[in-house]
Amino acid sequence: MIIGVPKEIKNHEYRIGMTPVGVRELVNHGHKVLVQSGGGAAIGLANEQYEAAGANLIDKPEDIFLAADMIVKVKEPQPNECKMLRPGQLLFTYLHLAPDPEQTKLLVDSGAIAIAYETVTDDHGGLPLLAPMSEVAGRMAIQAGAHSLEKAQGGNGTLLGGVPGVLPGKVVVIGGGVVGENAARMAMGLGADVTVLDRSLDRLKTLDTLYGPRLKTLYSTVESVEDSVCSADLVIGAVLVPGAAAPKLLKRETLTKMKDGAVLVDVAIDQGGCFETSKATTHQEPTYKVDGVVHYCVANMPGGVARTATFALTNATLPYTIALANKGCQQALADDPHLRNGLNIFKGKVTCEPVAEDLNYDYVPATDLICAG
Known part of the structure; x- marks a missing residue:
């Protein structure tokens, strides 16, 4: 051939x-x-x-x-x-x-x-050809989000890890799959206060067993998502429905309740994005603001590394x-x-x-x- x-x-x-x-x-x-x-x-x-x-x-x-x-x-x-x-x-x-x-x-x-x-699937119900890029994108999401939080980038000026005497930044990860777990790992490694939301109790139990009290887990509902993102400095959208358009989990009206200069990183943008205000961006112009909230929606995020x-x-x-x-x-x-x-x-x-x-x-x-x- x-x-x-x-x-x-x-x-x-x-x-x-x-x-x-x-x-x-x-x-x-x-x-x-x-x-x-x-x-x-x-x-x-x-x-x-x-x-x-x-x-x-x-x-x-x-x-x-x-x-x-x-x-x-x-x-x-x-x-x-x-x-x-x-x-x-x-x-x-x-x-x-x-x-x-x-x-x-x-x-x-x-x-x-x-x-x-x-x-493409595997015997365990996984997506073996998506997983490597999901791992990369999950880890990159925290890098990109941390950079976007800098004041010069339009963020609210929060250092995710904090310093002695100053609380760390709050990171909320919506979706506990491959992207979500890798994002949470990176955020915890920086010393952030990290919460993962998912609708699978089995997945939340697995994450709890792996990471213990360092990682907060929360069952995902409309109310728990809204409450969590409104207090967050950085929100990672990490949901996936294989082959289908991503569900819109965060509505426009919720942005007005978020912190000014908070950051959304939509890793699901390849599948249309999981935030209502998401639109695909490029590495050349990776972010834009809506209602004071910075959006990072690069459609080929792993291309940056x-x-x-x-x-x-x-x-x-x-x-x-x-x-x-x-x-x-x-x-x-x-x-x-x-x-x-x-x-x-x-x-x-x-x-x-x-x-x-x-x-x-x-x-x-x-x-x-x-x-x-």
């Missing part, structure tokens, strides 16, 4: 879909890998490293899209990339389709086969990429129900039920299409 790895073109996105180590593995399996020249340069992965691993360097992305059987990326394809896809071509990347009707339509119209990292994020992501994606290349798309999807859960678009059909529901497409189960050949 010919695998294409184009350079990412989203604003301040420096990650790349495959490292030289991944190239060497695929070449060792008998496949051909096309990597866009300079695609990994920003994170210290030089053209020479890719060539030494066996990659063919290509200057123009359109040449990669034209020649490759499978495109491996990091972020969702931008409109001009969607238009380069062809019927039957395989795309393996993050998609986040539910809040993005334009991308969904372009992918449906392309006739391509699109597998989303974020909806692109080297770490690339290695974390490709460690997880490589086995699936190899399976798709070795077996071919159809057989790999037929053999692995967890990979099949990642299938969002198949030759003009929407195969992810939450996406079909949110965007009013007819839902076609992946098994129906795969079994039909």
Whole structure:
């Protein structure tokens, strides 16, 4: 199979879909890998490293899209990339389709086969290709939030860890999954006063067992969320409904009750955001204010630590990429129900039920299409 790895073109996105180590593995399996020249340069992965691993360097992305059987990326394809896809071509990347009707339509119209990292599952009910970036984003959320709290950045001037004689800042994390736990760990490490809200009592018990009295846990209701955020200096939105648009947990009217200069970090912005006032921002202009509250809503947050994020992501994606290349798309999807859960678009059909529901497409189960050949 010919695998294409184009350079990412989203604003301040420096990650790349495959490292030289991944190239060497695929070449060792008998496949051909096309990597866009300079695609990994920003994170210290030089053209020479890719060539030494066996990659063919290509200057123009359109040449990669034209020649490759499978495109491996990091972020969702931008409109001009969607238009380069062809019927039957395989795309393996993050998609986040539910809040993005334009991308969904372009992918449906392309006739391509699109597998989303974020909806691939595992035997434990987890999301193994989303987890690495959730870990990165959760930890980054506290870094970003702490910086945004500085007065010069529009925040209220609170140091999360406090100092002797001065209380620490209050951090509220809504959602106790991978993002939430990693955010809480970082905030506790800085010495902040941390509360996690979740609707799963089992998850709250697990967090309580792991972190004890250092971490406060609270069952999530409309009232408990509102009470908690109104006294918080930093709020992390860390909720996820796999494949679907994020639920809006914080309404506009609540902002007027929050501290002036408090900070919201919406890690769910890729899925539309979990705060009513959230809108996607970039690393170039990461924040804006609504009713005195700073919003940090960068849609590709892990791109800010692109080297770490690339290695974390490709460690997880490589086995699936190899399976798709070795077996071919159809057989790999037929053999692995967890990979099949990642299938969002198949030759003009929407195969992810939450996406079909949110965007009013007819839902076609992946098994129906795969079994039909």
